Amino acid sequence: MKKITIIAAGEHAEIMKTVLRLINNNPDWEGEIALSIEELGEKLSNNSYDLILLGAGIDEVRLRALLHDLRLEIPVVLHYGGGSGLLLSEIQQVIDRKLI
């Protein structure tokens, strides 16, 4: 089965490293991180992702504008909590709604 590819974006490097580790702990998911909107734009331009997880410090309006400019329709999930507590639910809900 193809892994679900997730890019998690947030400005807090240590938290994003934790989130990345948690994503990659799940055998069905494959994660990458971006620590700025610029890095996110670069990665979105060059790679394909199933889901964007939006962490702290990245402006959602700028992200929506970026997706519009890149003509990408990728589900965006606002990530809350910064750790393992809510991550499974946030991603699983998108899968259950068949958005990816």
Place this chain on the structure above:
Amino acid sequence: MLTCNGTYLYSVMEKSVLHKADTRGSADHGWLKSLQTFSFGGYYNEKRIHFGALRVLNDDTVDGGKGFGDHPHDNMEIISIPLEGELLHEDSMGNKAVIQAGEIQVMSAGTGIYHAEYNKNPYLPVKFLQIWVFPNQRDVSPRYDQIKLNTLSDQNSLQQILSPNKDDDGVWIYQDAWFHMGKFDQDNKALYKLKKEGNGIYFFVLKGDLKVNDQVLNTRDGYGIWDVEDALLEAESATEFLIMEVPMEVKL
């Protein structure tokens, strides 16, 4: 609402959800036993993600001397209410504190914090509620606070322990939420009036039996209602309970 002859009526349009204690999710990590009203960690139930802005209600027991090592959070209002024992708190903002039963701790994780929570006692377990509320704004500056609750003077009345207002009773958070605690003798009653239109109310019984409108709740049951203006509470036995009023609309 109360009618002119004192009879209590509640709206037939009332919407509700009942979470019986034994239907909660559970996790046993040896040192930590957690009973989870809403999906959390490895527990996922698509019908139990949140009640409005109330996202996490964990009923945790930590073995003596054990605890949660340094770990991060962002963008969440995190409230801890110890029920038995003492928790040792340390965070990346330089706070070091002990919190015990009769106190409440709040963290606005905002742009990001690290913290650790340990059972201060090496032998006896600590029991506490871990409650997470979605914030009404993202990326705020992190903050920590704890206060002692006035537990002696509030028998048979509702005590506000949390609000959105810095100058109001209890701690405050970045959300239009109000929490109250009650410790009632049998047969005592109270009317809880909604603080903000559109909010819902979630009741969690710590011990004893509480009737909310027509719904009887037992120890550790949870019950949420919305599209209401108030709720009539009646102690079916000596009871302690928590009331969490939260917005029902959240941006996810």
